[in-house]
Amino acid sequence: MRLKKYTDFALRVLIYTGTSERKVSIKEISDTFYISTEHIRKVVHQLSVKGYINTTRGRNGGILLMKDPDEINIGEVIRLMENDFYLVECFDGEHNQCVITPSCKLRSVVGEAMSAFFEVLNQYTLADLIVNKDELRTLMDIKEEQS
Template sequence: MNLKKYTDYGLRVLLFAGMKENDELVNIKEISEVFNISQHHLGKIVHELNKLELIETIRGRNGGIRLAKPAEEINVGIVVRQLENDFAMLECFDKGQSHCVISPGCMLKHVVNRALHAFFKVLDEYTLKDLIHNEEELKEWMGIQ
């Protein structure tokens, strides 16, 4: 059980952008170098974060990205749900092809589903702001300023 790197990277982009002052822009190249991630791959993640209205992207020279709203309004649980789009924990979660013969009467899926909700309940308690609380320390690690 694990989150996709895609989700991991997406969260890092938000963290990095959330660390900048005011409306300062950061560009993909910079982020890809800091985290040592493929620039093109990151571009796709950024593109999706933009579609999800979590960041703004500004094209062209001197362009870049920035958070689309204050860090305290970006909920971690919601972001993870959006980036990580497949939560079919068991085969029978996927209603389309529920092949397991015991599926109709089986309690397992309900139990796992409850567990999944508990998982998100915790994430829902945090915003991006909470994650960058120890901002000074993070900035140092990121080599900002």
């Protein structure tokens, strides 16, 4: 049971962007976390498609948060980034061939567990993740004036 790095990275992009007071770049983020720039680029792109961040091209381009941190729900972000929640075969209706599906109690049990998982995540926003901005800024080595 894992989340994709993609999802993990999306959250880090939001944390990074939300912690900085200025525009940030993909390069900065990938350097900070020792992560493939191309992979982060894709995460950034999807976050911008979903309206969380705004990206501008060109010199002096970069990434800005588009919403207030307290409007960015963590459960929602994870649901959007993680596309596949087929914990057990029957969750994937199209490919399910488990014979007991019509009478299976496991189905709802696992569903209930997954709901509980998201109920917790839904209670948090990006604001909760960056309350300690100063500490984070130090750890991520964010300089407020771009070199």
